Amino acid sequence: MAVDRVWRASVEPLLGDLDGEQGGCPAPFFEREQKMNQTTARELAFFGRITAGFTHEIKNILAIIKESSGLMEDLLSLTKDEPFPHWERFSHRVEVIKQQVQRGVELATHLNRFAHSPDEPVSPIDLNDLTDQLVRLSERFARLKEVGLTRSGSNASIVLVTSPVALQMTVFLLLESCWNQMPAGSAMELRAEWRERHPCLLVRMTVPVDDLGAVKQHIATSEGFTVARQSAHELGGQMLDDIPDGFALLFTETRVDQQAG
Amino acid sequence: MQDWNVILVDDEEEFVSTLAERLRLRGIPVRVTTDGEEALRMMETDPPQVVVLDVLMPGLGGLEVLKRIQADYPEVKVILLTGQGSTWDGIQGMRMGVFDYLMKPLNIDDLIGKIREAVGGG
Numbered sequence: 048m049a050v051d052r053v054w055r056a057s058v059e060p061l062l063g064d065l066d067g068e069q070g071g072c073p074a075p076f077f078e079r080e081q082k083m084n085q086t087t088a089r090e091l092a093f094f095g096r097i098t099a100g101f102t103h104e105i106k107n108i109l110a111i112i113k114e115s116s117g118l119m120e121d122l123l124s125l126t127k128d129e130p131f132p133h134w135e136r137f138s139h140r141v142e143v144i145k146q147q148v149q150r151g152v153e154l155a156t157h158l159n160r161f162a163h164s165p166d167e168p169v170s171p172i173d174l175n176d177l178t179d180q181l182v183r184l185s186e187r188f189a190r191l192k193e194v195g196l197t198r199s200g201s202n203a204s205i206v207l208v209t210s211p212v213a214l215q216m217t218v219f220l221l222l223e224s225c226w227n228q229m230p231a232g233s234a235m236e237l238r239a240e241w242r243e244r245h246p247c248l249l250v251r252m253t254v255p256v257d258d259l260g261a262v263k264q265h266i267a268t269s270e271g272f273t274v275a276r277q278s279a280h281e282l283g284g285q286m287l288d289d290i291p292d293g294f295a296l297l298f299t300e301t302r303v304d305q306q307a308g
Numbered sequence: 309m310q311d312w313n314v315i316l317v318d319d320e321e322e323f324v325s326t327l328a329e330r331l332r333l334r335g336i337p338v339r340v341t342t343d344g345e346e347a348l349r350m351m352e353t354d355p356p357q358v359v360v361l362d363v364l365m366p367g368l369g370g371l372e373v374l375k376r377i378q379a380d381y382p383e384v385k386v387i388l389l390t391g392q393g394s395t396w397d398g399i400q401g402m403r404m405g406v407f408d409y410l411m412k413p414l415n416i417d418d419l420i421g422k423i424r425e426a427v428g429g430g
Binding site: 110111118152 | 320322323326327329330333364391412413414416
Protein backbone atom coordinates (compact mmCIF):
# COMPACT_ATOMS: atom_id res chain seq x y z
CA MET A 48 0.00 0.00 0.00
CA ALA A 49 1.24 3.49 -0.94
CA VAL A 50 0.80 4.81 2.59
CA ASP A 51 3.09 2.10 3.97
CA ARG A 52 5.73 2.94 1.40
CA VAL A 53 5.60 6.64 2.14
CA TRP A 54 5.58 6.00 5.86
CA ARG A 55 8.63 3.74 5.58
CA ALA A 56 10.49 6.22 3.43
CA SER A 57 9.86 9.01 5.89
CA VAL A 58 10.26 7.19 9.18
CA GLU A 59 12.92 4.55 8.60
CA PRO A 60 15.74 7.06 8.11
CA LEU A 61 14.77 8.56 11.47
CA LEU A 62 14.82 5.19 13.18
CA GLY A 63 17.98 3.99 11.52
CA ASP A 64 18.82 0.30 11.42
CA LEU A 65 15.83 -1.52 12.82
CA ASP A 66 17.86 -4.67 13.40
CA GLY A 67 20.13 -2.92 15.86
CA GLU A 68 19.49 -1.22 19.14
CA GLN A 69 18.20 2.34 19.13
CA GLY A 70 18.78 4.70 22.03
CA GLY A 71 18.97 1.85 24.52
CA CYS A 72 15.72 0.27 23.30
CA PRO A 73 15.78 -3.20 21.81
CA ALA A 74 14.86 -3.64 18.14
CA PRO A 75 11.52 -5.36 18.89
CA PHE A 76 10.35 -2.15 20.56
CA PHE A 77 10.91 -0.23 17.33
CA GLU A 78 9.34 -2.96 15.23
CA ARG A 79 6.28 -2.93 17.42
CA GLU A 80 6.22 0.87 17.38
CA GLN A 81 6.61 0.89 13.62
CA LYS A 82 3.80 -1.61 13.14
CA MET A 83 1.53 0.45 15.39
CA ASN A 84 2.38 3.59 13.47
CA GLN A 85 1.79 1.83 10.16
CA THR A 86 -1.59 0.62 11.36
CA THR A 87 -2.48 4.12 12.59
CA ALA A 88 -1.36 5.61 9.28
CA ARG A 89 -3.50 3.10 7.38
CA GLU A 90 -6.51 3.78 9.59
CA LEU A 91 -6.11 7.54 9.23
CA ALA A 92 -5.68 7.20 5.46
CA PHE A 93 -8.85 5.09 5.30
CA PHE A 94 -10.77 7.62 7.35
CA GLY A 95 -9.46 10.45 5.20
CA ARG A 96 -10.23 8.66 1.94
CA ILE A 97 -13.86 8.05 2.85
CA THR A 98 -14.30 11.61 4.14
CA ALA A 99 -12.65 13.08 1.03
CA GLY A 100 -14.97 11.01 -1.18
CA PHE A 101 -18.01 12.31 0.65
CA THR A 102 -16.88 15.93 0.49
CA HIS A 103 -16.58 15.45 -3.27
CA GLU A 104 -20.18 14.22 -3.40
CA ILE A 105 -21.32 17.10 -1.18
CA LYS A 106 -19.71 19.52 -3.62
CA ASN A 107 -21.56 17.87 -6.49
CA ILE A 108 -24.83 18.35 -4.61
CA LEU A 109 -23.96 21.98 -3.87
CA ALA A 110 -23.14 22.47 -7.55
CA ILE A 111 -26.64 21.27 -8.48
CA ILE A 112 -28.25 23.55 -5.86
CA LYS A 113 -26.15 26.44 -7.11
CA GLU A 114 -27.12 25.91 -10.75
CA SER A 115 -30.78 25.45 -9.75
CA SER A 116 -30.83 28.68 -7.73
CA GLY A 117 -29.00 30.37 -10.59
CA LEU A 118 -31.69 29.17 -13.00
CA MET A 119 -34.41 30.46 -10.63
CA GLU A 120 -32.65 33.80 -10.61
CA ASP A 121 -32.44 33.77 -14.43
CA LEU A 122 -36.16 33.01 -14.69
CA LEU A 123 -37.00 35.70 -12.13
CA SER A 124 -35.05 38.25 -14.11
CA LEU A 125 -37.14 37.35 -17.17
CA THR A 126 -40.33 38.19 -15.22
CA LYS A 127 -39.08 41.44 -13.74
CA ASP A 128 -41.41 43.57 -15.85
CA GLU A 129 -44.40 41.30 -15.35
CA PRO A 130 -46.79 41.34 -12.38
CA PHE A 131 -45.43 38.93 -9.77
CA PRO A 132 -46.52 39.78 -6.19
CA HIS A 133 -43.74 37.90 -4.42
CA TRP A 134 -40.87 38.85 -6.70
CA GLU A 135 -38.83 40.59 -3.96
CA ARG A 136 -39.28 37.77 -1.47
CA PHE A 137 -38.39 35.15 -4.05
CA SER A 138 -35.37 37.10 -5.12
CA HIS A 139 -34.19 37.48 -1.53
CA ARG A 140 -34.58 33.74 -0.87
CA VAL A 141 -32.58 32.89 -3.99
CA GLU A 142 -29.83 35.17 -2.75
CA VAL A 143 -29.86 33.41 0.64
CA ILE A 144 -29.57 30.02 -1.09
CA LYS A 145 -26.60 31.28 -3.12
CA GLN A 146 -24.84 32.59 -0.01
CA GLN A 147 -25.37 29.36 1.89
CA VAL A 148 -24.16 27.30 -1.07
CA GLN A 149 -21.00 29.38 -1.11
CA ARG A 150 -20.57 28.80 2.62
CA GLY A 151 -21.09 25.07 2.13
CA VAL A 152 -18.60 24.96 -0.74
CA GLU A 153 -15.93 26.66 1.34
CA LEU A 154 -16.48 24.28 4.24
CA ALA A 155 -16.51 21.22 1.98
CA THR A 156 -13.31 22.41 0.28
CA HIS A 157 -11.52 22.82 3.61
CA LEU A 158 -12.87 19.53 4.89
CA ASN A 159 -11.68 17.85 1.70
CA ARG A 160 -8.17 19.22 2.20
CA PHE A 161 -8.25 18.19 5.83
CA ALA A 162 -9.35 14.68 4.83
CA HIS A 163 -6.36 14.44 2.51
CA SER A 164 -4.00 15.27 5.42
CA PRO A 165 -3.17 11.62 6.20
CA ASP A 166 -2.37 10.83 2.53
CA GLU A 167 1.31 11.23 3.37
CA PRO A 168 2.58 10.76 6.94
CA VAL A 169 5.23 13.43 6.41
CA SER A 170 4.93 16.23 3.87
CA PRO A 171 5.70 19.94 3.36
CA ILE A 172 3.11 22.19 5.02
CA ASP A 173 2.83 25.90 4.41
CA LEU A 174 2.02 27.48 7.77
CA ASN A 175 -0.02 30.23 6.12
CA ASP A 176 -2.22 27.63 4.41
CA LEU A 177 -2.44 25.75 7.68
CA THR A 178 -3.65 28.78 9.64
CA ASP A 179 -6.28 29.50 7.00
CA GLN A 180 -7.43 25.88 6.98
CA LEU A 181 -7.55 25.52 10.77
CA VAL A 182 -9.33 28.80 11.40
CA ARG A 183 -12.03 27.87 8.85
CA LEU A 184 -12.49 24.45 10.42
CA SER A 185 -12.28 25.62 14.05
CA GLU A 186 -14.16 28.90 14.12
CA ARG A 187 -17.43 27.13 14.84
CA PHE A 188 -15.98 25.59 18.03
CA ALA A 189 -14.71 29.00 19.15
CA ARG A 190 -18.03 30.64 18.27
CA LEU A 191 -19.87 28.23 20.56
CA LYS A 192 -17.66 29.55 23.38
CA GLU A 193 -18.46 33.09 22.20
CA VAL A 194 -14.84 33.65 21.23
CA GLY A 195 -13.94 35.12 17.87
CA LEU A 196 -11.23 33.35 15.87
CA THR A 197 -9.47 34.93 12.92
CA ARG A 198 -6.14 34.68 11.18
CA SER A 199 -3.88 37.33 9.84
CA GLY A 200 -2.00 36.57 6.69
CA SER A 201 1.71 36.83 6.22
CA ASN A 202 3.61 37.26 2.97
CA ALA A 203 6.46 35.12 4.22
CA SER A 204 6.57 31.57 2.94
CA ILE A 205 7.06 29.29 5.94
CA VAL A 206 7.08 25.61 5.07
CA LEU A 207 7.63 22.83 7.59
CA VAL A 208 8.26 19.21 6.67
CA THR A 209 6.39 17.19 9.26
CA SER A 210 3.26 15.16 9.94
CA PRO A 211 0.25 17.17 8.67
CA VAL A 212 -2.14 15.33 10.98
CA ALA A 213 -0.02 15.79 14.11
CA LEU A 214 0.68 19.43 13.33
CA GLN A 215 -2.98 20.29 12.76
CA MET A 216 -3.96 18.42 15.91
CA THR A 217 -1.35 20.28 17.96
CA VAL A 218 -2.47 23.69 16.77
CA PHE A 219 -6.12 22.75 17.28
CA LEU A 220 -5.35 21.61 20.85
CA LEU A 221 -3.60 24.91 21.53
CA LEU A 222 -6.52 26.93 20.16
CA GLU A 223 -9.04 24.78 22.00
CA SER A 224 -7.23 25.17 25.32
CA CYS A 225 -7.41 28.95 24.80
CA TRP A 226 -11.08 29.32 23.87
CA ASN A 227 -12.07 26.91 26.66
CA GLN A 228 -10.62 29.32 29.26
CA MET A 229 -11.27 32.68 27.63
CA PRO A 230 -14.28 34.71 28.75
CA ALA A 231 -17.20 35.27 26.37
CA GLY A 232 -16.59 38.21 24.08
CA SER A 233 -12.86 37.46 23.70
CA ALA A 234 -11.04 37.24 20.39
CA MET A 235 -8.10 35.22 19.13
CA GLU A 236 -5.90 35.72 16.11
CA LEU A 237 -3.66 33.05 14.62
CA ARG A 238 -0.65 34.09 12.58
CA ALA A 239 2.36 32.37 11.04
CA GLU A 240 5.64 34.25 11.15
CA TRP A 241 9.39 33.90 11.64
CA ARG A 242 10.53 34.48 15.23
CA GLU A 243 14.12 34.19 16.40
CA ARG A 244 14.86 32.71 12.94
CA HIS A 245 12.45 29.83 13.58
CA PRO A 246 9.00 29.20 12.09
CA CYS A 247 6.37 30.24 14.57
CA LEU A 248 2.61 30.17 15.04
CA LEU A 249 1.45 33.04 17.16
CA VAL A 250 -1.86 33.13 19.02
CA ARG A 251 -2.78 36.66 20.05
CA MET A 252 -5.65 37.19 22.47
CA THR A 253 -7.93 40.08 23.31
CA VAL A 254 -10.15 39.64 26.37
CA PRO A 255 -12.95 41.84 27.73
CA VAL A 256 -11.40 41.86 31.21
CA ASP A 257 -8.46 43.76 32.68
CA ASP A 258 -6.33 40.83 33.72
CA LEU A 259 -5.13 39.04 30.59
CA GLY A 260 -2.32 37.56 32.66
CA ALA A 261 -4.79 35.65 34.83
CA VAL A 262 -6.58 34.30 31.75
CA LYS A 263 -3.25 33.20 30.31
CA GLN A 264 -2.41 31.52 33.61
CA HIS A 265 -5.67 29.55 33.49
CA ILE A 266 -4.89 28.46 29.94
CA ALA A 267 -1.26 27.56 30.61
CA THR A 268 -2.18 25.35 33.57
CA SER A 269 -5.09 23.60 31.82
CA GLU A 270 -4.93 19.96 30.83
CA GLY A 271 -5.56 20.81 27.17
CA PHE A 272 -2.58 23.15 27.06
CA THR A 273 -0.35 20.51 28.68
CA VAL A 274 -1.34 18.04 25.98
CA ALA A 275 -0.74 20.67 23.28
CA ARG A 276 2.67 21.43 24.78
CA GLN A 277 3.60 17.74 24.78
CA SER A 278 2.32 17.31 21.24
CA ALA A 279 4.35 20.35 20.11
CA HIS A 280 7.43 18.91 21.76
CA GLU A 281 6.99 15.64 19.82
CA LEU A 282 6.94 17.68 16.60
CA GLY A 283 10.20 19.42 17.49
CA GLY A 284 8.51 22.57 18.72
CA GLN A 285 8.14 24.40 22.00
CA MET A 286 5.27 26.34 23.44
CA LEU A 287 6.17 29.82 24.60
CA ASP A 288 3.90 31.36 27.22
CA ASP A 289 5.95 34.53 27.79
CA ILE A 290 4.40 36.37 24.82
CA PRO A 291 2.68 39.49 26.25
CA ASP A 292 -0.72 38.98 24.61
CA GLY A 293 -0.82 35.28 23.91
CA PHE A 294 1.19 32.17 23.15
CA ALA A 295 3.63 31.09 20.49
CA LEU A 296 4.43 27.71 19.06
CA LEU A 297 8.05 27.91 18.01
CA PHE A 298 9.41 25.18 15.75
CA THR A 299 13.04 25.00 16.80
CA GLU A 300 13.79 21.39 15.86
CA THR A 301 11.28 20.77 13.08
CA ARG A 302 12.60 20.39 9.54
CA VAL A 303 12.05 23.50 7.43
CA ASP A 304 11.69 23.35 3.65
CA GLN A 305 14.26 26.03 2.75
CA GLN A 306 13.58 25.76 -0.98
CA ALA A 307 10.00 26.87 -0.49
CA GLY A 308 11.13 30.12 1.13
CA MET B 309 -28.11 33.15 -30.41
CA GLN B 310 -24.36 32.51 -30.52
CA ASP B 311 -22.96 30.57 -33.42
CA TRP B 312 -21.12 28.24 -31.09
CA ASN B 313 -21.05 24.46 -30.99
CA VAL B 314 -20.58 23.20 -27.44
CA ILE B 315 -21.00 19.81 -25.77
CA LEU B 316 -21.37 19.48 -21.98
CA VAL B 317 -20.35 16.14 -20.48
CA ASP B 318 -21.05 15.39 -16.82
CA ASP B 319 -22.53 12.32 -15.17
CA GLU B 320 -24.59 14.47 -12.75
CA GLU B 321 -27.72 14.78 -14.89
CA GLU B 322 -29.42 17.50 -12.81
CA PHE B 323 -26.24 19.55 -12.87
CA VAL B 324 -25.60 19.30 -16.58
CA SER B 325 -29.22 19.78 -17.66
CA THR B 326 -29.67 22.85 -15.44
CA LEU B 327 -26.38 24.31 -16.61
CA ALA B 328 -27.42 23.71 -20.22
CA GLU B 329 -30.73 25.48 -19.62
CA ARG B 330 -28.93 28.49 -18.18
CA LEU B 331 -26.53 28.62 -21.13
CA ARG B 332 -29.43 28.37 -23.62
CA LEU B 333 -31.20 31.23 -21.81
CA ARG B 334 -28.06 33.24 -22.62
CA GLY B 335 -28.24 32.29 -26.27
CA ILE B 336 -25.58 29.59 -26.21
CA PRO B 337 -26.67 26.39 -27.94
CA VAL B 338 -25.35 23.30 -26.17
CA ARG B 339 -25.68 19.57 -26.47
CA VAL B 340 -25.61 17.51 -23.30
CA THR B 341 -24.64 14.01 -22.28
CA THR B 342 -23.96 12.23 -19.01
CA ASP B 343 -21.69 9.62 -20.57
CA GLY B 344 -18.17 9.79 -22.01
CA GLU B 345 -18.78 7.19 -24.75
CA GLU B 346 -21.93 9.00 -25.80
CA ALA B 347 -19.97 12.26 -25.99
CA LEU B 348 -17.53 10.65 -28.44
CA ARG B 349 -20.42 9.33 -30.56
CA MET B 350 -21.97 12.82 -30.63
CA MET B 351 -18.66 14.17 -31.88
CA GLU B 352 -18.55 11.72 -34.80
CA THR B 353 -21.65 13.23 -36.38
CA ASP B 354 -21.00 16.87 -35.53
CA PRO B 355 -17.65 17.77 -33.96
CA PRO B 356 -18.05 20.75 -31.60
CA GLN B 357 -15.71 23.69 -31.11
CA VAL B 358 -15.65 23.16 -27.35
CA VAL B 359 -16.23 20.24 -24.99
CA VAL B 360 -16.87 21.03 -21.33
CA LEU B 361 -15.86 17.81 -19.63
CA ASP B 362 -16.18 16.54 -16.06
CA VAL B 363 -13.09 14.68 -14.82
CA LEU B 364 -14.64 12.11 -12.51
CA MET B 365 -17.24 10.02 -14.30
CA PRO B 366 -18.16 6.35 -14.08
CA GLY B 367 -17.27 4.27 -17.13
CA LEU B 368 -15.09 6.24 -19.48
CA GLY B 369 -13.53 8.91 -17.22
CA GLY B 370 -12.94 12.50 -18.24
CA LEU B 371 -9.19 12.16 -18.74
CA GLU B 372 -9.69 9.10 -20.98
CA VAL B 373 -12.31 10.97 -23.03
CA LEU B 374 -9.83 13.85 -23.23
CA LYS B 375 -7.11 11.58 -24.68
CA ARG B 376 -9.48 10.28 -27.36
CA ILE B 377 -10.64 13.79 -28.27
CA GLN B 378 -7.02 14.93 -28.59
CA ALA B 379 -6.20 11.93 -30.78
CA ASP B 380 -9.23 12.16 -33.10
CA TYR B 381 -10.20 15.85 -32.94
CA PRO B 382 -7.08 17.88 -32.13
CA GLU B 383 -8.83 21.13 -33.10
CA VAL B 384 -11.53 20.71 -30.43
CA LYS B 385 -10.92 22.74 -27.27
CA VAL B 386 -11.60 21.01 -23.95
CA ILE B 387 -12.49 22.78 -20.72
CA LEU B 388 -12.22 20.42 -17.74
CA LEU B 389 -14.55 20.54 -14.77
CA THR B 390 -13.09 19.33 -11.52
CA GLY B 391 -14.91 18.91 -8.25
CA GLN B 392 -11.90 18.11 -6.10
CA GLY B 393 -10.84 20.27 -3.17
CA SER B 394 -7.47 20.68 -4.77
CA THR B 395 -6.58 21.84 -8.24
CA TRP B 396 -4.63 18.63 -8.93
CA ASP B 397 -6.97 17.34 -11.66
CA GLY B 398 -7.00 20.70 -13.36
CA ILE B 399 -3.22 20.94 -13.35
CA GLN B 400 -2.98 17.36 -14.61
CA GLY B 401 -5.40 18.33 -17.39
CA MET B 402 -3.37 21.43 -18.26
CA ARG B 403 -0.29 19.24 -18.58
CA MET B 404 -2.28 17.05 -20.96
CA GLY B 405 -3.08 20.09 -23.08
CA VAL B 406 -6.63 21.08 -22.16
CA PHE B 407 -7.69 24.64 -22.99
CA ASP B 408 -8.46 25.40 -19.34
CA TYR B 409 -10.16 24.04 -16.26
CA LEU B 410 -12.81 25.22 -13.80
CA MET B 411 -13.68 24.07 -10.31
CA LYS B 412 -17.21 22.96 -9.45
CA PRO B 413 -19.50 24.56 -8.37
CA LEU B 414 -19.09 26.91 -11.30
CA ASN B 415 -19.59 30.58 -11.83
CA ILE B 416 -21.58 30.64 -15.08
CA ASP B 417 -19.98 33.88 -16.23
CA ASP B 418 -16.55 32.29 -15.82
CA LEU B 419 -17.67 29.32 -17.90
CA ILE B 420 -19.08 31.52 -20.65
CA GLY B 421 -15.87 33.55 -20.63
CA LYS B 422 -13.78 30.40 -21.07
CA ILE B 423 -16.03 29.12 -23.86
CA ARG B 424 -15.81 32.50 -25.60
CA GLU B 425 -12.01 32.41 -25.38
CA ALA B 426 -11.96 28.83 -26.66
CA VAL B 427 -14.05 29.59 -29.75
CA GLY B 428 -11.79 32.57 -30.45
CA GLY B 429 -14.17 35.29 -29.35
CA GLY B 430 -11.57 36.99 -27.11
